[in-house]
Amino acid sequence: MLELITVEKKYKDHTVFSNMTLSFKEGNLYILQGVNGSGKSTILKLIAGIAYKTSGKIMKSGSVSFLPDKFTFPKLMRVKSYLMEVFSFVKDKNKLYTDLISLYQIPNKRIGDLSKGNLEKLGILQILNTPADIYLLDEPLDGLDDFAKKILRDEIKNKLKENKIVILSLHNKTYFNELNPIIIEIKEGMVNEKKKRKEAN
Numbered sequence: 001m002l003e004l005i006t007v008e009k010k011y012k013d014h015t016v017f018s019n020m021t022l023s024f025k026e027g028n029l030y031i032l033q034g035v036n037g038s039g040k041s042t043i044l045k046l047i048a049g050i051a052y053k054t055s056g057k058i059m060k061s062g063s064v065s066f067l068p069d070k071f072t073f074p075k076l077m078r079v080k081s082y083l084m085e086v087f088s089f090v091k092d093k094n095k096l097y098t099d100l101i102s103l104y105q106i107p108n109k110r111i112g113d114l115s116k117g118n119l120e121k122l123g124i125l126q127i128l129n130t131p132a133d134i135y136l137l138d139e140p141l142d143g144l145d146d147f148a149k150k151i152l153r154d155e156i157k158n159k160l161k162e163n164k165i166v167i168l169s170l171h172n173k174t175y176f177n178e179l180n181p182i183i184i185e186i187k188e189g190m191v192n193e194k195k196k197r198k199e200a201n
Contacts, residue, residue: 001025001026001059001060001061001062002023002024002047002059002060002061002134002165003021003022003023003024003057003058003059003060004020004021004022004023004043004046004047004056004057004058005021005056005057005058005059006019006020006021006055006056006057007019007020007021007046007053007055007056007057007058008020008053008054008055008056009039009042009046009051009053009054010054016039016042017039017042017186017190019056020039020043020056020191021191022043022184022191024134024165024167025165026133026163026164026165027160027161027163027164027165028160028165028166028181028182029156029160029166029167029168029176029179029180029181029182030165030166030167030168030181030182030183030184031167031168031169031170031173031176031181031182031183031184032044032167032168032169032170032184032186033169033170033171033173033183033184033185033186034185034186034187035187038186038187038188039186040138040169040186041068041069041138041169043169043186044066044068044136044138044167044169045066045068046058047060047064047066047134047136047167048064048066048136049064050066060134061133062132062133062134063131063132063133063134064132064133064134064135064136065127065128065130065131065132065134065135065136066127066136066137066138067123067124067126067127067136067137067138067140068138069138069139069142069169071119071120071123073111073112073119073122073123074111075110075111075112076110076111076112077110077111078108078109078110078111079101079106079107079108079109079111079114079122080097080101080108082111082122083097083100083101083125083126084097086126086130087129096129100125100129103151104121104122104124104125104148104151105121105147106118106121106122106125115143116142116143117143117144117145117148119143120140120142120143120144120148121144121148121151124137124140124148124151124152124155128152128155128156128159132164133164133165134164134165134166134167135156135159135164135165135166135167136167136168137166137167137168137169138168138169139169139170139171140152140168140170141170141172141175149175153175153176153178153179156168156176156179157179160179168181
């Protein structure tokens, strides 16, 4: 369960949005759309708990895994060492590492030497393989090739089957059309839900 109830967010004298009310249900994909500065990233940060609302209520149950638009990595660490630390809670982390690297095809280089696309894949790999109930990804398609985009779509599809909530901010929603997303358009501090997820037969 996740709800934003009459939420207002201000930065000094600038009001990003006010009276923002949204409801997110398990097993659904939501796509936030709007021009730069409309508040898409701010909504994700509020849900993730790394930004604070000015007023209103945010009600959520369960844990959150968040991929911001700019993800910071330790540049001198190699990919394997980094993921071994990230997934230290996993019993068989060596197998997990082997499986994920085989799937995502990220070379075991120093993170600072990875391409933009591989850095984005590393962030997606980390966020989507961290146990959570709500997954938030801010512009996750940036820098991804077609192969990586397909992995992302398949991983999100699996999360929906597990009855998770997935929320993306995107400029191009069409790549996820087959997942029947709910499109939330944000304009001038207002929201418009443009398409509802189709009910399963």
